[in-house]
Amino acid sequence: MHVAIVGGGILGCSISWALRRAGADATVIDRHGEVGHGSTSASCGIVRRFYSQPGMIALAHEASHLWADWGAHLGPIEDELARFERPGVLLIPPAIDASVHAIIARMKECGVAVQLLDADAAEARFPFLCADSFFPPVPTADPDFFEPTGKRIAGAVFEEDGGYVVSPSLAAHNLRLAGERDGVQFRLGTTLVGVERPDGGPFLLRTADGGTIEADAVVNAAGPHSGLVNRMGGVTLPLETRPLRREVHAMKNPRYEAGGGVPVVGDLDGGIYFRPESRCRDLIVGSADPACDAFEWVDDPDDYNESISDLVHDRQTLRLMKRFPDVQRGPARGLGALYDVTVADWYPIIDKTDLDGWYVAMGTSGSSFKTAPVIGPLVAKLVMECEGGRDHDVDPVVLDLPRTGLRVDASFLSRLRQANATTGTVIG
Numbered sequence: 114m115h116v117a118i119v120g121g122g123i124l125g126c127s128i129s130w131a132l133r134r135a136g137a138d139a140t141v142i143d144r145h146g147e148v149g150h151g152s153t154s155a156s157c158g159i160v161r162r163f164y165s166q167p168g169m170i171a172l173a174h175e176a177s178h179l180w181a182d183w184g185a186h187l188g189p190i191e192d193e194l195a196r197f198e199r200p201g202v203l204l205i206p207p208a209i210d211a212s213v214h215a216i217i218a219r220m221k222e223c224g225v226a227v228q229l230l231d232a233d234a235a236e237a238r239f240p241f242l243c244a245d246s247f248f249p250p251v252p253t254a255d256p257d258f259f260e261p262t263g264k265r266i267a268g269a270v271f272e273e274d275g276g277y278v279v280s281p282s283l284a285a286h287n288l289r290l291a292g293e294r295d296g297v298q299f300r301l302g303t304t305l306v307g308v309e310r311p312d313g314g315p316f317l318l319r320t321a322d323g324g325t326i327e328a329d330a331v332v333n334a335a336g337p338h339s340g341l342v343n344r345m346g347g348v349t350l351p352l353e354t355r356p357l358r359r360e361v362h363a364m365k366n367p368r369y370e371a372g373g374g375v376p377v378v379g380d381l382d383g384g385i386y387f388r389p390e391s392r393c394r395d396l397i398v399g400s401a402d403p404a405c406d407a408f409e410w411v412d413d414p415d416d417y418n419e420s421i422s423d424l425v426h427d428r429q430t431l432r433l434m435k436r437f438p439d440v441q442r443g444p445a446r447g448l449g450a451l452y453d454v455t456v457a458d459w460y461p462i463i464d465k466t467d468l469d470g471w472y473v474a475m476g477t478s479g480s481s482f483k484t485a486p487v488i489g490p491l492v493a494k495l496v497m498e499c500e501g502g503r504d505h506d507v508d509p510v511v512l513d514l515p516r517t518g519l520r521v522d523a524s525f526l527s528r529l530r531q532a533n534a535t536t537g538t539v540i541g
């Protein structure tokens with residue numbers, strides 16, 4: 114069986130390699146001249162396990178083991194390896210309520226080293242972070258933006274061994290080399306422009322250079338372009354996905370000289386997330402989607418602003434300076450990039466579709482870099498079993514996760530699901 118994977122981002126690279134190892138012939142098609150140059154290249158690469166759904170906790174935890182043992186996971190390749198830096202992940206929810214306690218309990222059941230810190234303990238552990246509460250975040254134009262609230266954070270969830278991968282593009286390249294070593298074909302610099310399926314036979318993928326690629330099955334892993342690619346195949350999904358513009362900004366890390374020690378911080382109380390960058394010289398900061406900020410939906414993923422704006426730069430860096438008072442304003446640096454969001458619940462859609470032979474790994478909602486090493490085997494299992502006659506809609510694929518000993522029923526990522534109960538933000 115020959116499977117064409119549209120998209121050579123972190124997901125396409127992981128999926129194609131897993132398909133090849135499962136016995137399929139696999140060809141990755143990407144319009145860029147190198148893998149990992151789509152939304153993967155803008156990823157912050159954060160690896161955390163705090164998720165509302167148990168299945169996502171399990172996938173993220175399994176993946177964290179693979180990131181930690183990346184060289185062994187890949188096997189021999191001639192490349193610099195992506196690094197998993199593990200300064201810990203400190204998540205500051207606006208409230209420590211029953212749902213947070215339930216997530217912590219589930220994380221512990223999965224074997225995640227996680228602890229709940231109160232405001233004093235968080236401040237003692239990270240004295241350079243302010244433990245005041247800023248919830249609910251407000252726009253910078255709000256007269257109260259800089260006013261002390263007189264409240265402390267409700268607490269923080271600390272994942273001792275969480276962190277981030279540098280660099281996401283390099284991780285995709287590592288996977289490309291592992292895939293090529295094992296027989297995956299890469300057709301880079303090749304843009305898919307149309308899909309035909311004469312007489313219900315194999316798919317004919319038409320490319321911009323006038324060529325065709327024949328495939329028995331197709332996996333759409335085209336990131337923010339995945340909606341367009343589905344349209345080429347005549348595929349519609351019950352769950353809506355949309356590209357969403359984001360900005361990430363870089364600031365100098367005031368702790369660099371002092372030896373670092375800055376964790377990844379998911380500051381839901383303050384409306385941002387941040388982590389060290391460039392071997393701790395910098396910090397990068399993004400949005401945790403507070404309710405006061407409008408979403409920047411994008412109609413055409415080929416037409417959006419890749420630069421940064423004063424509005425978003427101001428609000429993200431000023432929020433960072435409230436949480437981390439030693440940070441100083443410097444020259445504006447950063448980028449604009451796209452998420453591919455599943456609007457209903459911000460969880461990815463990993464599924465077959467109503468078109469036989471057409472599969473999707475899309476709607477990744479700004480958080481599927483971390484799980485990519487596990488989504489690869491999941492999609493491979495899905496494709497191999499469905500092509501072998503399994504009806505995943507009624508008899509869902511279950512993935513064994515060997516590093517953690519956990520099992521995941523993939524139906525929570527189905528296109529037919531009721532929306533998962535999530536935060537409806539990048540936090541999931």
Ligand SMILES: Cc1cc2nc3c(=O)[nH]c(=O)nc-3n(C[C@H](O)[C@H](O)[C@H](O)COP(=O)(O)OP(=O)(O)OC[C@H]3O[C@@H](n4cnc5c(N)ncnc54)[C@H](O)[C@@H]3O)c2cc1C
Pocket residue numbers: 119120121122123124125142143144145148149150151152153154155156157158159160303304305306334335336337338339342359360361450451452474477478479480481482483484
């Ligand atoms: C700013 C930002 C920060 C993020 N931070 C994190 C994080 O901290 N942690 C985390 O886990 N996740 C994070 N994510 C999410 C994560 O990076 C994405 O979910 C993941 O990289 C998506 O990978 P992908 O392979 O699906 O898509 P992409 O990397 O976008 O790859 C899709 C590929 O498809 C190709 N393509 C599209 N159309 C065509 C066509 N017609 N023909 C041929 N090729 C085509 C593109 O060239 C592209 O290379 C972040 C994302 C962004 C944008």
